[in-house]
Amino acid sequence: MKELIELVDKHLDEYISVIYPEDIFKAMKYTLSLPGKRLRPVMCLETARILGAEFEKAMPCACAIEMLHVQSLIHDDLPCMDNDDFRRGKPSNHKVFGEAIAVLAGDALISFAPQLIIEKSVGLSAEQIVRLLHEYTYFAGAYGLIAGQVVDIESEGGKFVKSPAETLNFIHLNKTAVLFRLALRCGAIIANAEESVINEFDDFAKKFGLAFQIYDDIMDEISSFEEMGKTIGKDKLSGKLTYVSLYGLDEAKDKFNHLIQECHGIMSKYESRIFDEILDKLKHRIGSR
Amino acid sequence: MKELIELVDKHLDEYISVIYPEDIFKAMKYTLSLPGKRLRPVMCLETARILGAEFEKAMPCACAIEMLHVQSLIHDDLPCMDNDDFRRGKPSNHKVFGEAIAVLAGDALISFAPQLIIEKSVGLSAEQIVRLLHEYTYFAGAYGLIAGQVVDIESEGGKFVKSPAETLNFIHLNKTAVLFRLALRCGAIIANAEESVINEFDDFAKKFGLAFQIYDDIMDEISSFEEMGKTIGKDKLSGKLTYVSLYGLDEAKDKFNHLIQECHGIMSKYESRIFDEILDKLKHRIGSR
Numbered sequence: 001m002k003e004l005i006e007l008v009d010k011h012l013d014e015y016i017s018v019i020y021p022e023d024i025f026k027a028m029k030y031t032l033s034l035p036g037k038r039l040r041p042v043m044c045l046e047t048a049r050i051l052g053a054e055f056e057k058a059m060p061c062a063c064a065i066e067m068l069h070v071q072s073l074i075h076d077d078l079p080c081m082d083n084d085d086f087r088r089g090k091p092s093n094h095k096v097f098g099e100a101i102a103v104l105a106g107d108a109l110i111s112f113a114p115q116l117i118i119e120k121s122v123g124l125s126a127e128q129i130v131r132l133l134h135e136y137t138y139f140a141g142a143y144g145l146i147a148g149q150v151v152d153i154e155s156e157g158g159k160f161v162k163s164p165a166e167t168l169n170f171i172h173l174n175k176t177a178v179l180f181r182l183a184l185r186c187g188a189i190i191a192n193a194e195e196s197v198i199n200e201f202d203d204f205a206k207k208f209g210l211a212f213q214i215y216d217d218i219m220d221e222i223s224s225f226e227e228m229g230k231t232i233g234k235d236k237l238s239g240k241l242t243y244v245s246l247y248g249l250d251e252a253k254d255k256f257n258h259l260i261q262e263c264h265g266i267m268s269k270y271e272s273r274i275f276d277e278i279l280d281k282l283k284h285r286i287g288s289r
Numbered sequence: 290m291k292e293l294i295e296l297v298d299k300h301l302d303e304y305i306s307v308i309y310p311e312d313i314f315k316a317m318k319y320t321l322s323l324p325g326k327r328l329r330p331v332m333c334l335e336t337a338r339i340l341g342a343e344f345e346k347a348m349p350c351a352c353a354i355e356m357l358h359v360q361s362l363i364h365d366d367l368p369c370m371d372n373d374d375f376r377r378g379k380p381s382n383h384k385v386f387g388e389a390i391a392v393l394a395g396d397a398l399i400s401f402a403p404q405l406i407i408e409k410s411v412g413l414s415a416e417q418i419v420r421l422l423h424e425y426t427y428f429a430g431a432y433g434l435i436a437g438q439v440v441d442i443e444s445e446g447g448k449f450v451k452s453p454a455e456t457l458n459f460i461h462l463n464k465t466a467v468l469f470r471l472a473l474r475c476g477a478i479i480a481n482a483e484e485s486v487i488n489e490f491d492d493f494a495k496k497f498g499l500a501f502q503i504y505d506d507i508m509d510e511i512s513s514f515e516e517m518g519k520t521i522g523k524d525k526l527s528g529k530l531t532y533v534s535l536y537g538l539d540e541a542k543d544k545f546n547h548l549i550q551e552c553h554g555i556m557s558k559y560e561s562r563i564f565d566e567i568l569d570k571l572k573h574r575i576g577s578r
Contacts, residue, residue, distance in 0.1 A: 020436075020450065020451075021436055021439045021440045021443065021450070022450075023439060023443065024431050024435060024436065024439045025431060071396075075392055075393075075396060080387075080392060081389050081392065098369075099369035100369045100370050100442050100568045101439065101442075103364055103367065103369060103370065103392065104364075104435050104438055104439055104442075106396065107360075107364060107365075107395070107399060107430075107435055108435045109397070109433040110396060110399045110400060111399060111425075111426045111427075111429040111430030111431075111435075112426070112430050112431060114403065114422065114426045115423065115426035115427055115430060115528075118422060118423045118426065119418060119423070123434045125415070126414070126415035126416045126418075126419050127415045129415075129419050130407060130415050130418050130419060130422075133403065133407060133419075133422055134404065134407045136400075136406070137401070137403045137404035137407065137474050138404055139398045140400040141396075141397045141399075141400030141401050141404060142314060142397040142400075142401060143318065144312050146313060146396055146397040146400075147310055147313060149393055150310045150312060150313045150390065150393055151310050153390070153393075154310065154312065161309065161310070161311075162309075177310065181458035222541075248437065281536050
């Protein structure tokens with residue numbers, strides 16, 4: 001796991017050179033280089049590997065997904081959105097580079113990620129690349145990530161079109177699970193997997209994404225700034241709709257444990273140490289409270 | 290020309306359906322539907338046509354380029370950028386939908402545009418689509434449009450890394466010419482044109498883009514809100530670096546006329562009424578002052 005993270009970090013750094021106008025490339029690299037668990041790229045690489053493709057084939061796509069993730073964090077932290085001054089324990093992008101450059105750095109990452117897939121992918125057919133780009137653009141936009149963010153923002157403002165439970169489920173699936181789905185689906189596509197296998201990994205990703213968001217909701221309730229590297233307790237203060245606020249801490253933990261169990265079940269036949277490690281780590285941090 | 294604009298308007302409207310969560314799709318469609326000259330999509334379609342491809346083949350790509358253009362306008366108008374309350378004579382996106390949704394609508398358009406090329410293109414090979422997406426992502430991001438915007442913002446703040454003349458040229462080429470280059474290059478690629486022909490149209494687009502920006506700089510000096518549909522005279526008030534502020538009105542007009550002449554020269558062998566009309570209209574509006 002540690003080696004994979006280092007490999008991802010190395011490539012994230014290498015893929016973007018700082019040229020004129022330097023500030024935009026520095027801003028893109030700044031949030032990208034903050035230490036993270038790199039869950040999405042690692043899971044993309046591992047999916048490709050256990051389905052028979054070499055790591056190298058999946059590296060550009062794995063890094064592109066992390067770039068999309070980081071883009072969403074940069075724009076999420078903006079004053080007009082979550083207005084968060086810290087990210088991964090450091091000042092957020094707009095605190096360092098100003099709002100205008102932070103908006104543009106996010107914009108640039110949305111385009112750079114698919115550009116990377118096109119320019120750096122080796123050994124993939126044009127059809128495979130088109131398929132990857134289709135997955136990327138679909139999940140990145142108004143049918144995925146952005147839809148989740150919109151409903152999240154509107155529900156915070158007290159605007160509900162659907163019931164609170166449906167709304168929360170939509171947010172979790174689109175704001176959080178979507179990037180795991182993208183990571184696993186792309187990994188499987190790179191390995192030329194059959195549709196049934198792609199769907200199996202997609203199913204894992206939906207469940208994992210939901211578990212991961214519940215984990216995040218629980219941690220916002222019981223953890224600290226030092227542990228999470230971002231402002232904690234904001235959800236509660238702002239009366240935000242979360243799994244914990246809607247179902248209570250105990251039911252949230254039960255749901256989380258059940259989803260992790262299901263994820264283990266789906267992944268059991270592949271004997272992946274990486275996936276086991278990721279699932280166990282999450283479970284351990286929640287379980288030890 | 291009028292028919293082509295209507296055809297583009299119709300497709301821009303049809304390509305985006307308003308589904309849940311409605312606000313994001315409404316926000317995307319709002320700025321997109323404001324009446325415009327649709328120069329970039331029209332020029333993309335016309336390039337494809339005069340090089341032997343049917344309009345339909347180029348329509349998704351032409352509309353995708355207009356979406357990218359509109360995205361840049363939405364983010365450009367934000368309070369943290371140009372802070373402009375009007376666009377094409379109407380309240381700008383963030384004045385109608387709020388800043389958060391305006392940021393997200395722009396983000397969504399950056400992804401939706403290439404998604405459209407993938408989903409709606411008919412009769413193009415996977416290799417052609419990858420090439421179109423490469424052009425799109427390259428010119429949309431930190432190597433094109435965004436680079437131009439960054440240098441524009443920084444020069445307004447008095448930050449110059451290069452000389453004012455070089456800086457202005459970089460801004461014009463990247464902020465303005467880039468979308469015309471994208472439009473013409475993609476039109477030529479869709480028509481399966483040879484590299485030499487792609488380069489010829491690229492050369493036209495660079496010259497046209499520069500002329501168009503000089504036109505805009507001149508109009509900001511001598512025109513009115515009613516005529517342009519946006520706040521006028523801002524450049525002068527803010528002491529912004531423009532072709533007029535750097536070279537004076539007369540030299541700007543001379544340069545503009547010279548570039549339009551060169552554009553006519555490049556395009557003469559294709560006998561395109563559309564390109565002639567576009568060039569003549571710009572020239573007429575400047576010449577009649």
